[in-house]
Amino acid sequence: MFPTIHSQRVLAARGPKNPVVPHAAPLVVTESEPDAELQLRSATTVFLLGKECPFRCLMCDLWRNTTDQRTEPGSLVRQLAAVLPSITHRDTIKLYNASNFFDPQAVPTSDLAELAALVRDFKCVVVENHPKLIGPAVQAFADQINGQLQVAMGLETSDPERLSWLNKQMTVADYDLACRTLLDWGVSIRTFLLLPAPGVPSAEMVSHTLASVRHALAMGSEVTSLIPLRAGNGILDQLILDGSVTSAEGSLIIQTFELALQLPRQQRQRVLLDLWDLEKFFHTEGNRHALRERLINFNSRQRIDA
Numbered sequence: 433m434f435p436t437i438h439s440q441r442v443l444a445a446r447g448p449k450n451p452v453v454p455h456a457a458p459l460v461v462t463e464s465e466p467d468a469e470l471q472l473r474s475a476t477t478v479f480l481l482g483k484e485c486p487f488r489c490l491m492c493d494l495w496r497n498t499t500d501q502r503t504e505p506g507s508l509v510r511q512l513a514a515v516l517p518s519i520t521h522r523d524t525i526k527l528y529n530a531s532n533f534f535d536p537q538a539v540p541t542s543d544l545a546e547l548a549a550l551v552r553d554f555k556c557v558v559v560e561n562h563p564k565l566i567g568p569a570v571q572a573f574a575d576q577i578n579g580q581l582q583v584a585m586g587l588e589t590s591d592p593e594r595l596s597w598l599n600k601q602m603t604v605a606d607y608d609l610a611c612r613t614l615l616d617w618g619v620s621i622r623t624f625l626l627l628p629a630p631g632v633p634s635a636e637m638v639s640h641t642l643a644s645v646r647h648a649l650a651m652g653s654e655v656t657s658l659i660p661l662r663a664g665n666g667i668l669d670q671l672i673l674d675g676s677v678t679s680a681e682g683s684l685i686i687q688t689f690e691l692a693l694q695l696p697r698q699q700r701q702r703v704l705l706d707l708w709d710l711e712k713f714f715h716t717e718g719n720r721h722a723l724r725e726r727l728i729n730f731n732s733r734q735r736i737d738a
C-alpha cells in the first residue's frame with residue numbers, strides 16, 4: 433500500500449543540519465497553556481542542544497538542530513542554568529532536547545540530578561521521550577522534583593498500519609504500556625498526534641485523527657496535542673510529490689480540532705492544537721490574525737464557543 437520506508441531512505445533525503453553552537457544559551461519560548469483546572473499558566477520551552485535522536489521517523493525534522501556526537505556531561509546543565517534567571521514564573525517548564533530525555537547519549541545520566549535540582553520548583557516539568565525508552569530513570573527523575581513530571585510521547589497515530597509506516601519503531605501497544613507505567617508512577621502524559629498522519633487521505637483526515645485522540649484520551653493522556661503535518665524534512669517532500677502523503681489543509685485542521693474538543697473526556701484532560709507556523713496552511717491572507725486569536729481561545733478555554 434505504501435512505499436517502503438527505512439532509515440537509510442530517510443537519511444538520504446535529508447538536507448544539511450543547521451550550524452549549532454554547543455555552548456550558546458538555548459532558545460527559550462514562553463506561551464500560555466491551560467492547566468488541569470483550565471487556569472491559564474505560563475509554559476516555557478527551553479530548546480536544549482544535544483545529540484540527535486537514534487530513531488529516524490518519517491515526519492521528524494528535529495534532527496536539524498542537534499549534534500552528531502554524544503552530549504557532553506555538564507553541557508545541558510550549563511545551558512539550562514544560563515537561561516533560568518530569565519524565566520521568572522514557576523508554572524510549567526518544558527525541557528525539549530530534540531531527542532529523548534532518558535536516552536543517556538542525549539542526556540547524560542550523570543546530569544539528571546542537577547537538571548532536576550534546577551527545575552525542582554516548577555509546578556510542572558515536561559520532557560519528551562520515546563515510549564520504548566520509559567524506564568526507572570523516569571521515576572527517579574520524578575521523585576527528585578517537587579512539581580508534576582509530565583512525559584511527552586509521540587503516538588502520532590493509533591492506526592497500527594500507518595504507525596508502522598512511520599519508521600518510529602514502536603507499536604500502539606508500546607505506547608499503551610508506556611502510559612500504564614507512567615500513570616502507575618504518578619507521571620502525567622502528554623501525547624503528540626499528527627494532523628494528518630502521513631498516508632491518510634484528506635477524506636479520512638478528520639475521522640482518522642479523532643480515532644487517535646480517542647485512543648490517547650482512553651489511555652489517560654492529560655494533554656493531547658495535535659501537530660499539523662509539516663513538510664520540509666526531505667523525505668516528506670518526496671512522498672508529497674509522489675502522492676503518497678497529503679499535507680494538511682487549513683479548513684480540515686480547524687474542523688478536526690473543533691470536533692476533538694467536543695469528544696468526551698475527563699475534566700482535567702486537555703486537547704490542544706499546535707499553532708506554530710499555522711498560517712502557512714491557510715492560503716488566503718484574509719483574516720489570519722483573527723483566526724489565530726480564535727484558535728488561541730479554543731486552546732485556552734477548551735471549548736469552541738469562545
Ligand code: SF4
Nearest residue numbers: 485487488489492531
Ligand atoms: S522519536 Fe521523536 S525525535 Fe526521534 S526521530 Fe522520531 S520524532 Fe524525531
